[in-house]
Amino acid sequence: MNHFLTVTLNDTIKTALERINENCKTAVAVVDESLNLLRLLTDGDLRRAILDGFNTSDKLSTLSTSVTPFTVPEGISYTEILALLDEKEFDHAVVVSNDGKFLDLLHRRELTRVWLSSPHIGRLETKYVNEAFDTNWIAPLGPNVDGFERELAEYVGVNHAVALSSGTAAIHLSLILLGVRPKDLVLCSALTFVASANPILYQYATPVFIDSDLDTWNMCPKSLSKALASLKGRGQKPKAIIVVNLYGQVAKMNEINALASEYDIPVIEDAAESLGATYKEKQSGTLCELGIFSFNGNKIITTSGGGMLVSNNKELIDKARHLATQARENYPFYHHAEVGFNYRMSNVLAGIGRGQLKVLPQRVSRRREIYNRYLEGLADIECLVWMPELENTKSNRWLTAAILEPSKTTVSPAELIEKLSFVNIEARHIWKPMQLQPLFDGCEYISYESQNVSEYLFNYGVCLPSSSNMTDAELDRIIKAIRQVLLTS
Numbered sequence: 001m002n003h004f005l006t007v008t009l010n011d012t013i014k015t016a017l018e019r020i021n022e023n024c025k026t027a028v029a030v031v032d033e034s035l036n037l038l039r040l041l042t043d044g045d046l047r048r049a050i051l052d053g054f055n056t057s058d059k060l061s062t063l064s065t066s067v068t069p070f071t072v073p074e075g076i077s078y079t080e081i082l083a084l085l086d087e088k089e090f091d092h093a094v095v096v097s098n099d100g101k102f103l104d105l106l107h108r109r110e111l112t113r114v115w116l117s118s119p120h121i122g123r124l125e126t127k128y129v130n131e132a133f134d135t136n137w138i139a140p141l142g143p144n145v146d147g148f149e150r151e152l153a154e155y156v157g158v159n160h161a162v163a164l165s166s167g168t169a170a171i172h173l174s175l176i177l178l179g180v181r182p183k184d185l186v187l188c189s190a191l192t193f194v195a196s197a198n199p200i201l202y203q204y205a206t207p208v209f210i211d212s213d214l215d216t217w218n219m220c221p222k223s224l225s226k227a228l229a230s231l232k233g234r235g236q237k238p239k240a241i242i243v244v245n246l247y248g249q250v251a252k253m254n255e256i257n258a259l260a261s262e263y264d265i266p267v268i269e270d271a272a273e274s275l276g277a278t279y280k281e282k283q284s285g286t287l288c289e290l291g292i293f294s295f296n297g298n299k300i301i302t303t304s305g306g307g308m309l310v311s312n313n314k315e316l317i318d319k320a321r322h323l324a325t326q327a328r329e330n331y332p333f334y335h336h337a338e339v340g341f342n343y344r345m346s347n348v349l350a351g352i353g354r355g356q357l358k359v360l361p362q363r364v365s366r367r368r369e370i371y372n373r374y375l376e377g378l379a380d381i382e383c384l385v386w387m388p389e390l391e392n393t394k395s396n397r398w399l400t401a402a403i404l405e406p407s408k409t410t411v412s413p414a415e416l417i418e419k420l421s422f423v424n425i426e427a428r429h430i431w432k433p434m435q436l437q438p439l440f441d442g443c444e445y446i447s448y449e450s451q452n453v454s455e456y457l458f459n460y461g462v463c464l465p466s467s468s469n470m471t472d473a474e475l476d477r478i479i480k481a482i483r484q485v486l487l488t489s
């Protein structure tokens with residue numbers, strides 16, 4: 001137990017103030033020699049006592065002890081404690097054992113939920129959004145959409161970009177642009193969020209999932225090579241390859257692109273999680289024929305919902321823009337020759353995106369800093385194996401992820417996640433691989449030799465809270481909670 005949380009009646013007002021200063025909880029618990037709780041003293045109580053004429057050298061026994069503190073029983077979750085504090089409008093809860101002994105003192109600040117990845121708005125977003133309102137550009141399209149496309153393309157160093165309603169829409173249009181039709185084969189990273197693979201089904205095409213490697217957690221070039229060779233042996237040529245950059249780490253793109261060009265198959269880079277990451281000095285999202293970004297609420301920057309499709313091929317982006325606007329032809333009346341979609345981003349949301357793009361470099365450095373803080377704070381915990389960063393690449397560390405090495409701990413990701421949730425910290429499993437999803441029952445999954453990296457990562461991996469607007473105090477709280485779980489199990 002933290003020594004700074006309690007004082008006895010024999011201590012002075014000065015000691016109580018010093019303890020409060022040390023424990024950063026704006027209060028201290030008064031207990032007797034057997035740790036029975038007598039009262040709670042806040043810094044406000046002590047200040048009032050001094051104004052009433054008490055000296056800092058006076059014993060606490062001279063103060064009134066008639067105030068009954070608010071206590072909660074041990075074993076109650078932080079969510080429940082927080083709800084009680086809200087109801088009673090208190091800031092402090094004293095945790096006591098069944099026989100009334102002091103166990104812990106909690107400030108409301110330590111109980112609030114820490115999210116896995118929350119939106120982090122800068123200063124300029126409202127300026128662009130207000131411009132949209134002031135000029136009545138509330139409709140889809142408008143100057144913010146054009147500006148966001150231009151500014152993002154410039155930022156990542158690509159010639160053409162089209163802002164869309166989601167990253168998923170961007171992947172869907174990519175497949176259409178590459179001519180993916182019913183029964184065509186599309187190769188896709190196995191370890192990913194379902195949004196990477198759903199558009200394959202929208203086209204009634206057939207996914208073939210490719211395992212990860214341990215160096216990047218992303219598509220394994222050896223597994224890809226094996227898949228391409230074996231499909232070729234069966235006389236089958238995939239229409240496209242979707243490569244995902246998980247949690248901000250770029251895949252082994254040189255190797256993957258080399259294989260793709262050997263077999264003459266276009267590659268879509270799913271950079272939904274890796275905006276701002278680099279691969280040999282080039283920005284993620286610009287490494288293949290087509291790149292897609294997502295601005296969903298949990299991503300490194302957000303428009304609350306949205307996506308972008310980028311390419312150096314003007315024809316492809318022009319076509320995507322056409323398809324995303326209901327495939328409306330250039331006629332004086334409404335004229336349509338093919339199936340279109342309503343996939344454009346609204347001018348209001350693009351305003352948020354323009355502001356967010358301005359703070360992207362800061363967001364990347366803060367997320368990388370968070371990763372480093374986890375590494376330092378948990379360096380002595382041997383069972384944690386951190387997601388690597390490939391040489392000559394810079395991950396944006398969208399999420400800090402690690403493996404709980406099964407030969408070194410009996411704690412499973414599920415147990416860690418549950419115990420962190422009890423103290424109001426949101427951690428999550430690694431994405432569940434596509435071949436394990438009932439949705440993709442019967443789909444092919446190809447691994448190199450006897451490895452099954454994606455399932456290993458899913459079974460033993462966790463993602464830790466990584467919001468760029470998380471405070472250092474919250475980070476310390478998370479590290480302490482993880483240590484508690486991993487060192488006491």
Ligand SMILES: *Cc1c(COP(=O)(O)O)cnc(C)c1O
Pocket residue numbers: 165166167168169192193195196244270272273293294295296305306307
């Ligand atoms: C978020 C995400 C997407 C989809 O983006 P939306 O904008 O939510 O549609 C696609 N792929 C990956 C890997 C993602 O994490």
